[in-house]
Amino acid sequence: MNAAPAPRSTFQPLTTERLLIRRFLATDLPALLAIRTDPELRRFQAWDAMDEAAIRRFLESMAAAEPGVAGEWFQFAITLRTSGELIGDCGLHLLAEDPRQAEIGYTLSRQFQGQGLAKEALRAILTYMFQRHQVHRIAAITDVRNRGSIKLLERLNFRREGRTHQAFWNKGEWVDEYLYAMTASRWETLRENRARTRTKQETATKAVLLGTGTPNPDPYRHGSAVAVVVQRNEEGKQSQGQAYLVDAGPGVVRRAADAAERGTPALAMPGLTRLFLTHLHSDHIAGLSDLILSPWVLERNETLVIYGPQGTKALVDHLLAAHGEDIRERREGLEPSNDQGYRVEVHEYEAGQIYRDDFVQVEAFRVEHGTWPAFGFRFTTGDRTVVISGDTRPFDGLVEHYRECDLLIHEVYSAEGFERRPPEWQRYHAAVHTSTQELAALATIAQPGLLVLVHQLFWGVSEEALVAEIRAAYAGPVISGHDLDQF
Ligand SMILES: [Zn+2]
């Protein structure tokens, strides 16, 4: 490329622990040809096989290209730092009509998959694009059958925003695709959190939001439910781990199945065996029948163990009685079934340490949410502390339970939206829930690694405005949670 013109602003290579991400060079031809002619790699990709001449033309076009130019693609070459070998590439396209928005594509040579290299590369490229080129949003579109790509995007915390049906013609068939996206503010918030997360521990803990809704029937927010999932790190690999569900709002079983499909196998039906209830409001328990029965029908062969406040035993007894005919028919009829999976063991707890096993220790703390017993939980594992507020108003002493936690998953309502509520409702909300201003004050004292908003009561305020209300009085990382987000 001796005749290449001097680039407008030279792209400097990005370095990560194992990778050097640079611009393409003419010498990449054989390695790129191997990647672009691998039929397995191509299967779910929009591009077709390229011959040597096409690769050469592509490399020539990339010699003078720069990232961050509206309407143009820039292709990053992903290479190993140790050997210099080209192992894949990542393309980024800024929309011509709005260069604050981009689309990303990526390919990793098959022999280098499964080692976290694509994640490492994309992390560096996303950070570079968001910080250096002030991109606002990066979208990724993937074939719904491309499990590797889906897993990668989920692990990078891209949000799945939608699914198209037979909207793209690829390699002789109509295909369905998922649209994923990441915004700059979400990326920066999660980056701060990652920086705090201790790595290389015995366990790896994450929280998956299964339902972030309230009694308002928002189709995108199912009833309250969070899963704390703890995996064990064994010789560089993670075990499937154990899931601990907190609350069972309507939709919990289907959201768990979705999370399992996206790469959290601990949330597959047979694994749904531990449930902790914060309180007995219907938006937190209306999915309980489903959680008792459906996983059993789908071959859960273990008793469901529930830790709940006073009243849980009566609730479960009545549910089992209500579904008595269903249980009898499935057990006595022709349907293959086991005799264990529909059974429930209930422990009614008081404040204090209520559960402990090899993975986790769970402490329940009393909250103020009406006249009945209601609780929040503090999960302590080998690598993290996760606090889930349940539904509560702020009160003296509450913040003590939040201190030094890595993740604070908290209910909230908009202080601005509150002003528009009728007086009788204002009285109720203020007595049982936490406003953005109140939560900002709590978080300022507690300093959680990451504050995640759930059970959001917007009352007409936008999500961006809700987060801004918190940020006005709290400087730490905060994110407004959506169903199936994981942190
Ligand atoms: Zn609630």
Ligand SMILES: [Zn+2]
């Ligand atoms: Zn409630």
